[in-house]
Structures are given as structure tokens and as C-alpha cells.
Amino acid sequence: MKKVFATVMVLAMLTVGSVATMAQEAAGQAPEATEQVSEQAPAAPAEAVEAPAEEAGGVVALHKTLKTKFIEGGAGFMAATLLCLVFGLALCIERIIYLSLSKTNTKALLANIEEALNKGGIEAALDVCRNTRGPVASIFYQGLSRYDEGIEVVEKTVSSYGGVQLGLLEKNLSWITLFISIAPSLGFLGTIIGMIAAFDKIQQVGDISATVVAGGIKVALLTTLLGLIIAIILQLFYNYILSVIEGLVNEMEDSSISLLDIVVEYDAKQNAKAKK
DSSP: OHHHHHHHHHHHHHHHHHHHHHHHHHHHHHHHHHHHHHHHOTTSOHHHHHHHHHHHHHHHHHHHHHHHHHHHTOHHHHHHHHHHHHHHHHHHHHHHHHHHHHOOOHHHHHHHHHHHHHHHOHHHHHHHHHTSOSHHHHHHHHHHTTGGGOHHHHHHHHHHHHHHHHHHHTTTHHHHHHHHHHHHHHHHHHHHHHHHHHHHHHHHHTSOOHHHHHHHHHHHHHHHHHHHHHHHHHHHHHHHHHHHHHHHHHHHHHHHHHHHHHHHHHHHHHHHHHHO
């Protein structure tokens, strides 16, 4: 998963750079594209010629507006806050990929284990678990491997190893919550700095006017806005990841109970054969 995380981080950084480059190219190419359209189709209706130009102009205007607001908010604080989004999204994507790979068809797995137990015993059931991906199969493998020590040991092993798998499912969630907290905190820090700058100007000028304090207040509002937007985005991903983990945990617990029932039934059959 470290390789997956590193790959996601590189892709996120390349995406940010490519988006900025494409937007800049669009800004330079938009006038040329408009001129070419007008030269090649002089007889076309005015609305057909102006529609692409207006669409391209809207994208360029949006890019310029975002760039201007980013600079006005203070490049240092805005860049630091934006990094929270990049790293937070990278961690969210890594968790989503890991959790997607952790999903298992437990009903099919239990049916295969029961069939393997009836035909080949514990070793055959262990082979089924070994060849199945996911935390549920890992829990089953650990429990079945302790079958010789008794049913109670199998139950304790399944319960204990379930906690281990839960820890693996929740890995890196603390870092996501850290970025959710840091993003608005950086925004509020920029707010305080912007207000201090506004009061410094008031002190220098000796008069309170909208022109004097507008710059500092703008910095305060822009940094807070970006921090809150990033926190909201990461919070949505975080809650989705939690819901997936809860579903997997419920599935693990339910399937573990079914496995114990299968093992108990198998053990009863083995004892009955031994008595005969």
C-alpha cells in the first residue's frame, strides 16, 4: 500500500500542475481560436460563432479570478492550506482503494470453506482462505489454523485477529482528521493576520475608512473561505470511508459467527466418526 500511496501522491501533484498549465494555455489560445472560427465560417450565424468564444472566455475568466483571489489571500497561507487538500485527498484515495480491495463475498467464501472441510478437512479449508483476498479470509485462516487447540481457542483467535484487521482498515484515518482540522485552522490564522494588518494600517493612517481596512479584511475572508471549503471536502470523504469500514466490520462479525457454527458442526462430525 506504500507504493499505492506514493503513486497517488505523484498523480495528485501532476494533476495540479497539469490543470494550471492547461488553464494558462487556454487563456493564450482562446483569442486565436475565436479568430480562426470567424475566418473559416464568415457566413455562420452570430450566435454559433459567439457560443464557443463565450464558453472559452468563461473558463479563462474563472481561472483568472481564482488566481487573483489566491494571490490576494496571501500565497503563503493559501498554498499551505491547499497542500492540506492535496495530502488529505491522497490519503482518502489510498483508503478507498484499500477498502475496495478488502471486500469479499463472504457467503461464497463460507460455502467454499464448508465444502472444503467436508471433503478435505482443515488443510483444504486453509487453502481456500489462503487463496482468497481480504481481511475476512485472513481472520478465517487464523482461526482454522488453531483448530487442533480446541473450539474455544478458535473463537478467541477469530475475535483477537478481528481487532488486528480493524486496525488495518482504520489506518491513516488519524492523518485525514489532522488535515480536516489543520485546513480551517490555517484559514483562521490567516484571518487573524489579515485583521492585524488592517488595524496596523488604521494606526498608521490615524483614520478608519473602508479603503484602509479593505485589504486586510479581504485576506482574512479569503483564507477562511479556502480553509472551510477544504475541510468540508475532506470531511465528506472521511465520512464515506467510515461508512465503508462499518459495513466491513459488520460483515466480519457476522461471517465469523457463521464460521464458528461450521467449525462446531465439523467438530461434531469428527467426534462421531472417532467414536465409531
